[in-house]
Amino acid sequence: MVQRYAVSESTAPLPEVEAIALAATPAVTVRDIHCRGNCRHRSPEECATATEIVFPYRGVYARHLGRDQAIAEANQMLFFNTDEGYSISHPVAGGDACLSLAIDEPLLRELTPQALLHDRGPVAFRHHRLRVDPRTQALVALLRHRLQHRSTQILEAESLALDLVQHALGPRTTHVAGASIGRQRLADRAKLVLASDLARRWTLADIAAEVGGSPVYLTQVFQQVEGVPLYRYQLRLRLARALDLLPGCEDLTMLGLDLGFSSHSHFSAAFREAYGRSPSDFRRSALAH
Secondary structure, three states: OOOOOOOOOOOOOOEEEEEEEEEEEOOOEEEEEEEOOOOOOOOOEEEOOOOOEEEEEEEEEEEEOEEEEEOOOOOOOEEOOOOOOEEEEEOOOOOOOEEEEEOHHHHHHHHHHHHHHHOOOOEEEOOOOEOOOHHHHHHHHHHHHHHHHHHHOHHHHHHHHHHHHHHOOOOOOOEOOOHHHHHHHHHHHHHHHHHOOOOOOOHHHHHHHHHOOOOHHHHHHHHHHHOHHHHHHHHHHHHHHHHHHHHOOOOHHHHHHHHOOOHHHHHHHHHHHOOOOHHHHHHHHOOOO
């Protein structure tokens, strides 16, 4: 998912994966990576050519490393270590999009708590993925939108990228899943159900029926694996999608309704509680020169 590139011409079919360079300096490289997600089965194994931190912001995919699996969606960040083999699958239709950051190795080592890194060799992360908090989601969206709309200078973009990484890896914001493989897989199935239809007003009974298990057991397992209740996890997925769409949206009321909120006031209150500003304030900030 990190290093696959395709160059398309106007007469050629759209590539399965497209990587768009947003910024490249000695300190940081930022790319916007889009995958159409046509292949539901596991892809052939690929190998990361550089250590990168990947922030999914739209859609969902599964990243496989041997027997381990990480569900990539907007509540997660994934780590791709240099020379690490992996494969990708898309259990939910619709494709995905991610913001990928490659940080200069000395800077990355300085930004990352030692507990998250392997002890020897080049910089490499111990974990395959960590859950992110709402501020991380907002920083990802702000960096991407400003680079896409060319509303930031490169020095500001570098600073924002480093702030994003430092915050995302901070001890107060990271959450490492601590559960058996079976419980993690149950939580993963619940994530896929939620991601399949962000606007649907799922009930616990609906989700439990989809994943196989009782509502009580599902809520207990999900809280243990992800550290947040199931309903709050769904809310953050919806709000992350709003972060993605806001700069190009004129009708905020319709956006909120399309994402499953009951009214504009409900959407605005939830957005402000998560990100500390209103949807319209974020939109102005993302586009500000």
